[in-house]
Amino acid sequence: MAASGAPGWWRHAVIYQVYPRSFADSDGDGTGDLPGITAHLPYVRDLGVDAVWISPFYPSPQKDAGYDVADYCDVDPRFGTLADADALISRAHDLGLRVIVDLVPNHTSDRHRWFRSALDSPVGSRQRARYHFRTPDPEHPDTPPNNWRSNFGGSAWSKHPGDPHGQWYLHLFDSSQPDLNWDDPGVHDAFDGVLRFWLDRGVDGFRVDVAHGMVKEPGLPDTGDAGDAGETGDAAGSDTMSSAASPYWDLDGVHDIYRRWRRIIDSYGTAEQQRIMVAEAWVDPVDRIARYVRPGEHHQAFNFAFLDTRWNAADLRTVITDSFRVNDAVGAPTTWVLSNHDVIRPATRLALAPQEAVTQLAGPVHEPDRATGLARARAATALMLALPGSAYLYQGEELGLPEVLDIPDSARQDPTFRRTRGTDHPELGRDGCRVPLPWTADAPGFGFGPADAAAPPWLPQPPVFADLAVDRQAGDPDSTLELYRTVLGLRRELRTGEGRATVDTPASAEDADIVTVTVTTPVTTVTVCTNTGTRPWTPPAGARVVLATTPGVTTRVPPDCTVWLTGLGSRSE
Template identity: 60%
Template sequence: MTQQHSVIAPAQTPAKAQRSDRRGDWWRDAVIYQVYPRSFADSNGDGMGDLEGVRARLPYLRDLGIDAVWLSPFYASPQADAGYDVADYRAVDPMFGNLLDADALIRDAHGLGLRIIVDLVPNHSSDQHEWFKRALGEGPGSPLRERYHFRPGKGEHGELPPNDWESIFGGPAWTRVTEPDGSAGEWYLHLFAPEQPDFNWEHPAVGDEFRSILRFWLDIGVDGFRIDVAHGLVKAEGLPDLGSHDQLKLLGNDVMPFFDQDGVHDVYRQWRTVLDEYAGERIFVAEAWTPTVERTANYVRPDELHQAFNFQYLSTDWDAEELRTVVDRTLEAMRPVGAPATWVLSNHDVTRHATRFANPPGLGTQIRTAGDRELGLRRARAATLLMLALPGSAYVYQGEELGLPDVVDLPDEVRQDPAYFRGAGQDGFRDGCRVPIPWTRDGSSYGFGSAGSWLPQPDGWGELSIEAQTGTPGSTLELYRSALAARRTQPDLGAGDSVEWLRAPEGVLAFRRGEFVCVANTSGESVTTSAYGRLLLASGEVTEADGEAKLPADTTVWWTTTP
């Protein structure tokens, strides 16, 4: 008998019905949803998403089936880098609301069984931070300058930067200041935009301040922190020249004197003692770009952080052999330190995977062309089921559950990514993944708000909306809902630190975890494999007959051996 299966019908399991074995160490197999507040939901019609907008949409996130929400920065900021330039770490920027709004959001989330993780930006502040403004105003010799990296320049008149470091956003990593008397003076370090001066973590006041900031938000009730540029706080002694290098490796994929220095771990050991003072399984998550996954594992040793983003996995092409290699290396690296692996396909800094996989392999995470939309979506759906089947914790970026692509044709006049204005071969690609998401089929901003949106949404966005996909068999949204519901009911999904690889045709990944089996066809052709029991979920149509299953190209299937 031949049976044809498409995506399983929408799951009815409520998101808050969590498995009993997940009460402790909830983060080990959590699905954490990244909200980029300015692009999620606008409550007051000013075209900018805000905290009240997020709060109003929390029931949607609960019903989607996630465990926690990670909020990108909403602190007081001049917004030179979309809030990653913080002027006051204890205040909410008025564009997003106020502290009462943050408190209400956290309380409502907890009432719905969701946890809240907030972004923390410790590598640098805004140039409008009170410390930095005073450092400039007080001039050379000011004690406040010691809290940043101020240096005299090289050359006869100090007209050259102190070293050859370059900014991640392009151009020199140093800016020369005009002193209070009007003269050209010292230089300050900024690994990102000039409006983002780097803190000097060798100064004790910096550490004291951030431990205080941690307690401020923990007292309000947050469940953890995602640490921005977690690998960048400590710089090599003497700030030595970098010499010949590849600009594209500056994010941490090579050994650099300003990234992944061993001294950074002393900071996190101190932070861990603060976090452990609080009940409720609070966590730290590191954004740590390192040369290898083994170096990443250093950040999640038992007395440091809890999780670290797996950028090696995010950067892997849709290729069975490459994926298996990075999965094995990740699990092997995390096992000795007792930390869970994490898996992520998209975030606010990289091209959405529905577009990345629509283009030829080898282009990295900064894709600037639309590619084959149908191919990209098919692969993105398959990649999602593969990711959610792996042991550990998974991260979902807002809108990926809708299959959203990057918007690659934004007009130059609307772009806001600082990299666009800095040059060095970059063109502001991050704006494409930050376009506000669609909630409804119609309206001036497809339900994002009552007016327009801060970045223009493309025509046709409404057909990808939550309204259009809800209850629609085979939609990407219903695929995510079904997959996340299955993670809550299948004991062999989620937590753990190993997989049992099964024999499979070339271009196919197959593994078992207890009574659960996942098979992912990354090839461009249909393949026939064993049917491993009762089919739970598939990213595309699957035909079964006589104990075998035919998987179309770029399709992932979940089976269970239980009746």
């Protein structure tokens, strides 16, 4: 059961993620930028979403696509200026869109003035206290302080060549991303100022990167598994290690930080204009996610358990039921997500062979059947957007873009690829879901930049992007773009995000491969059925199909298709 009757726009909002480097390039340098985003905001509005989340655009060496922040209160010249950020926020608000920006509190860039100051300061100084520095053991100077591993491969400890004292420093991600020490009061005070800086500029909230990180166990003890913690991660923190086993993930102290931030955010909000926080917390088991959305903490937390679920009806029924259960217990909405800048795009991921089915791309995988992948991605999205709660979409999924699997090694930029190359466990990384968008089929770079762009898109686009470009899909009622517009319009009209849901138990063996959710909304009852099986399925008598992800469906529901049905009434709960 799920209910979202409490006030708050964020409880049922659909939010569209913009990855700035890959959205739209206004000046022809091959990299997307803030003016490019601003120019295309009407497109985002016309999808039918409520807000945009913009990934980092702060000054950065771009060792990890901007998640290595060198200044939290400015704009990287690659992306524009602070005036461009102000113009974007203003234009979004004029169009009725709210704006959420990324906050990256677990680590900074090694180019940040705090870290540079630490390198120039003596051992034991307050400048070094902002990070985790450790003096080498004189008897074993090349042995790191503990066995922690970087999410990008290798040790989580390095010595900086610019450090005259030769100390180790901790980096759970790339060596260019030193972890902040949240035991230091100065770090807390500094981030209070960062929040206020962007709230004063009018942003409507923050997506908190690595929200399950930041706080480390006192003494920084070894992990209990010789450092092989099973990381699957990225700079957005996608490490799915069990929370109970880790000395650096999902510790209780993070919640003290969020309660402090919530008080600041609430001081800016009004009943009509609430500001929000959304937690990017990869935690296991799923019950632990509720701790991040308790009263006085985050407003939302991404439901990565749903994203991780394979194309299987029983598994989907379980994760949807469990998600409602754990979030309802603390009065929070479930925040659904299928895609983002760190995971294999669903149009590829959902069709991978069972032995290759992974959330993030490690080694090479076989190209799955594109028609199957696209059908499943469309069906999964229509299921997700029918569910009560909020939802996030990632740029390009509304076009049905596949993961680009064949990027040349010379073009790859993900630090995961760089740090694991030549090791026993090489990983290809996340570049394949970050390839720049196709706007115009017949234009250079598929319209990503101006026609006379001086540089090609920063990652190569595959030829298939021509058929998936915005101008090819707009107006075609069978296209994925128009399906998204239709689903989002119906979601708003029927108010499914505000409803109450029951996940139905299959009535017979014929229904075993069907995920059926009955959503009672403030205006009607919608029964959502997703066929994950291999045979067509017949809806109950009296049902009327108001939406189908496979064109032309009116009675029999084919495999890999979702339908929204009315006319069945409210089922018993």
